[in-house]
Amino acid sequence: MLDIAMYVVLGMAMGTLGGLFGIGGGLVTIPILGVLFNLDQQLAQGTALLMVLPNVLLALWRYNQRNRVALRNALMLIVPSFFLAWLTSLFAVRLDPQIMRVAFVGFLLVLVLFNLGQMYWQKAPGSTQLRHENRLWLLGSLSGITGGLFGVGGGVVATPLLTSLFGASQVVAQGLALALAAPSTGITLITYAVHDHVNWAMGIPLAVGGLLSISWGVHMAHALPERVLRSLFCAFLVVCGALLLFKVQA
Template sequence: MAVLDIALNLLLGLALGTLGGLFGIGGGLIAIPVLGVLFGLDQQLAQGTALVMVVPNVLLAVWRYHQRNRIDLRQAAALAVTSFCFAIVGAYYALSLDAGQMRWAFIVFLLVLALYSALRALLRSAAGSGELKYGWPWLSLLGAWAGALGGLFGVGGAVLATPVLTSIFGASQVVAQGLSLALAIPSTSVTLVTYALHDQVNWLLGLPLAVGGLLSISLGVRLAHSLPESLLRVLFSGFLVVSAVLLALET
């Protein structure tokens, strides 16, 4: 890979890392369609390559969120354990599916979440808090569902967990994003290993993205804590729509 290509990938990683920190997703959600559109990677290879950036980004982002808004480790563990188990199932199933069908399923998934998040923002639902309405049995169920979808689509499940934690569990947006990132640590790690074992990772492309993401994700976390919650929800919805559009352009 040429030096110019590495530099451009590093800059791309900087942008993706900022967005990942802002929305609590590690950057994978936008990285997957970008890798497909800009580099022509099929769905599985794009997901596996994006995870090279996502795994270290998620680790750093969790620490930054924990510093600013302490994450309850028991709640995080309840989400993470079942997420890890079901991510293995989702990842293996994803590798057996048609790439085109997976892409369209992912597009629909993103648009449904975007619509849901936008409606909550427009209806001006009450701001959440640091205390969750429901305890670990329900968190474990959410972790299982999010982990399975994270393994299937290579996004760690955080994108699903965040709106559920804000709407059903009553968490604030930043608390939900911190917990969602904690949920994503084991599921993204096992999904990356699964994709790598099946040669669905471009390491030369993924590593510069990872470096760029690590340099910028803290900026995204600072932005997330400085914005009003309603605005952050609207931006999150728009982000999902942009990701879906980019992915549709690839089909």
């Protein structure tokens, strides 16, 4: 019973971060499950997906209430992401866990560099009207590949690219990223579960905790200045990368 309570509290912390950054909490949950609970990479990713899916759905509903997600743009992201997430997840569940962990650290390092670079690039203010809308399917494809491989993709990959290349505001980008993440997260979770890469006893309380707290994160995301939100997102990525790098070297 104590373990369940601990997982619920942990899920609440992860859900708050997921709502704040529009990522569902999976990015930070994966290294924590690997480092603190010694789960192998695929099991950590599958268990995190179980927590993330309901959180993503709730966060998407909350974001859509405040800033309605454009259906056409969302579909251009969702369709390629869904199919590529399914295909790449079939490949990911067969990889060596240590190779997966090293690849995940590399993935985080790339994200850190990209997001730090964003802080210093000169760019026009974000808008609800996107640039290059006809190329959104490329972003959906990239997010689907990373989502299938690493269990994260929608918010982590799509949010910074939507703000930098497509000119979206941070809040609009996070809403679209959540719409993108929901279907691909579902199919990836199914694939990991079929291959026994989900710890249900841990994942369900994590999901409950996340559902209890993710609305707080969404509320904070709309209250914080955009530059502060981006700075926190960069710091968040650095911490996640450091946690997994520690595990790889241990």
